[in-house]
Amino acid sequence: MNIEQIYTGCLAQGAYYITSNGEAAIIDPLREIQPYLERLEKDNVKLKYIFETHFHADFVSGHLDLSKNTGAPIVYGPNAKCEFEAIVAEDGQIFEIGNVKIKVLHTPGHTMESTTYLLIDENGKDHAIFSGDTLFLGDVGRPDLAQKAADMTQEQLAGLLYESLNTKIMPLADDVIVYPAHGAGSACGKNMMKETVDTLGNQKKMNYALNQPDKESFIKAVTDGLLPPPAYFGANVAMNKKGYESFETVLNKGLTALTPAEFEALAEASGALILDTRNNGEFAKEFIPQSVNIGINGDFAPWVGAMIGDVKQAILLVTEPGKEEEVVTRLSRVGFDNILGYLNGGFASWKAENRETDSVDRITAAEFSKRFKAGESVVVDVRKESEYEAEHVEDAYSKPLAYINEWMRDINPSEHFFMHCAGGYRSMIAASILQARGYRNFTEVEGGFKAISETTIPKTDFVCQSKLTKTNG
Numbered sequence: 001m002n003i004e005q006i007y008t009g010c011l012a013q014g015a016y017y018i019t020s021n022g023e024a025a026i027i028d029p030l031r032e033i034q035p036y037l038e039r040l041e042k043d044n045v046k047l048k049y050i051f052e053t054h055f056h057a058d059f060v061s062g063h064l065d066l067s068k069n070t071g072a073p074i075v076y077g078p079n080a081k082c083e084f085e086a087i088v089a090e091d092g093q094i095f096e097i098g099n100v101k102i103k104v105l106h107t108p109g110h111t112m113e114s115t116t117y118l119l120i121d122e123n124g125k126d127h128a129i130f131s132g133d134t135l136f137l138g139d140v141g142r143p144d145l146a147q148k149a150a151d152m153t154q155e156q157l158a159g160l161l162y163e164s165l166n167t168k169i170m171p172l173a174d175d176v177i178v179y180p181a182h183g184a185g186s187a188c189g190k191n192m193m194k195e196t197v198d199t200l201g202n203q204k205k206m207n208y209a210l211n212q213p214d215k216e217s218f219i220k221a222v223t224d225g226l227l228p229p230p231a232y233f234g235a236n237v238a239m240n241k242k243g244y245e246s247f248e249t250v251l252n253k254g255l256t257a258l259t260p261a262e263f264e265a266l267a268e269a270s271g272a273l274i275l276d277t278r279n280n281g282e283f284a285k286e287f288i289p290q291s292v293n294i295g296i297n298g299d300f301a302p303w304v305g306a307m308i309g310d311v312k313q314a315i316l317l318v319t320e321p322g323k324e325e326e327v328v329t330r331l332s333r334v335g336f337d338n339i340l341g342y343l344n345g346g347f348a349s350w351k352a353e354n355r356e357t358d359s360v361d362r363i364t365a366a367e368f369s370k371r372f373k374a375g376e377s378v379v380v381d382v383r384k385e386s387e388y389e390a391e392h393v394e395d396a397y398s399k400p401l402a403y404i405n406e407w408m409r410d411i412n413p414s415e416h417f418f419m420h421c422a423g424g425y426r427s428m429i430a431a432s433i434l435q436a437r438g439y440r441n442f443t444e445v446e447g448g449f450k451a452i453s454e455t456t457i458p459k460t461d462f463v464c465q466s467k468l469t470k471t472n473g
Contacts, residue, residue: 001100001121005179007196010300011059012185014196016130019045020098027051027130028181029062031333032247047072048097053132053181054114055240057145057233058188060335065246077115078106083242105168107134109161110141112150128177135169136180138193140209144226158219174201187230231309236335245337254328256341260350263343272314272340277327280428284360288350293432296327298425301334306402311335317342360431361443365451372457378417382430394458401426404433413441420445
C-alpha cells in the first residue's frame with residue numbers, strides 16, 4: 001500500500017493517490033489530469049475509483065476528464081446529485097482497492113453530501129481518513145456554503161457537522177492519520193494549520209472545534225468570524241455538479257497567440273478583461289492601460305476568483321514569455337475557462353510598437369517615510385483585518401483587498417492617499433483595479449508593511465475605526 005499526498009500550494013489543496021496490488025484510487029483530483037495519467041502508467045497500475053469528498057467550491061475537480069480517460073467510476077457520498085454518471089455510495093459502503101479497503105463515512109455539515117473516506121489497511125486496521133472539508137488540521141469546514149442548496153441556516157449545518165464529527169470521526173483511534181482537502185490559505189476554513197498531515201489524536205487535543213464542551217458552543221465557535229465566501233465559489237460548485245469543457249479544450253483556446261494589433265482589436269470587440277500576470281514591480285513601471293495585475297508568483301488563482309468573480313468573464317492574458325500554459329492551467333483550476341488568448345512576446349512586443357502604456361505611482365518605504373505627515377497623511381492598509389490588528393501605521397484605515405468593490409465607492413477622488421499591503425502583491429492588485437476604474441489619487445508603497453516597519457513611521461496595534469472618506473466644509 002502506498003499513499004501520496006499531491007499538494008498544490010497556490011490553492012492550498014490536497015489530492016491523494018493510493019495504490020495497492022496493481023490498483024489505484026485518486027481522491028479529489030485537480031483539473032489537469034495528465035500528471036495522474038503519467039503516474040498511473042509509470043506505476044503500471046489501473047485506476048479503479050475516483051473519490052470525491054464533496055462538490056468543491058474553491059476549485060474545479062478533474063473527476064470527469066479522469067473518468068473519461070481511464071474508465072474509472074466517480075464515487076460520491078450520500079445525497080450527491082450530479083448531472084453525470086457516478087456512484088452515489090451509501091453510508092458504510094466498502095470499496096476495495098487491491099488489498100486495502102475504503103469505507104464511506106457520511107459526514108454532512110460542510111455540505112450535505114460531504115463524505116470522509118476511511119482507509120482500512122491490508123491487516124484490517126483503520127489507517128487513515130481522507131476528510132475533505134469536514135475536518136481540517138486546526139479547524140473544520142465552514143458551514144455556510146451550502147445553506148441555499150440545503151434550505152438550512154449555517155447554524156443548522158454547523159449542528160449537523162457537530163454530529164458528524166462526534167459520531168463518525170471522534171470515535172476513531174488516535175493513531176489514525178488525517179489527510180484533509182485543504183491547508184492554511186484556503187477560504188474553506190478560518191483557522192487551518194500550515195501542516196498538511198497529522199494524527200487524529202493530536203487534532204483531538206489541539207483543534208478548537210473538537211474541544212467545544214457542547215453542540216451550542218461548537219455552533220457558535222465555528223460560525224463566528226466567517227468572512228463572506230469568494231464570488232466564484234457558487235460557479236465552481238455548479239461546474240463540479242453539472243460538468244464542464246475538457247481541460248485540453250480550454251488550454252488550446254487559451255494558448256492562442258495574438259499580435260499586439262490582434263490583442264488590441266479583440267480586447268475592444270469582446271470587452272475582455274486584460275489580466276497581466278507579471279511581477280508587481282514590473283507591472284508598476286509600465287502596462288497596457290486598463291489592465292488588472294494579479295501576479296502568477298503568489299496566491300494567483302484564489303485572488304483571480306475573488307477579484308474577477310464571474311468565471312464566464314472573457315480574459316486576455318499578458319504573461320512573461322513561456323508562462324502562458326501555466327497561467328491558463330491555473331485559471332482553469334478555478335473555473336475561468338473563457339480565455340481568448342495571450343499577447344505573443346509578452347509586454348515587450350506591445351512596447352516595441354510604441355503603443356499606449358500606463359504606470360502606477362509607486363514609491364519606496366524610505367520615500368514614504370519622507371513624505372508621511374502624522375495626523376495629515378491618509379494611509380490605506382489593504383491587508384486582512386487580522387494583519388492590520390496585529391500592527392499597522394498609526395491612524396491608517398483598514399480596507400481589505402477582498403472588499404475593494406465596496407470601499408472604493410467611498411473614496412474621495414480629490415483626496416490623496418498612500419496605500420500598502422504586506423509586501424506589494426495585494427496593493428498592486430488594488431492599484432490596478434483602482435486605476436482601471438478611474439482613480440489616480442493615490443501612491444502605492446513598494447515592499448508594503450514589511451518595508452514600512454523598518455522606517456520611523458509611527459505604528460500601533462490599536463484598531464482605528466474611522467472612515468476612509470472625509471466630508472468637505
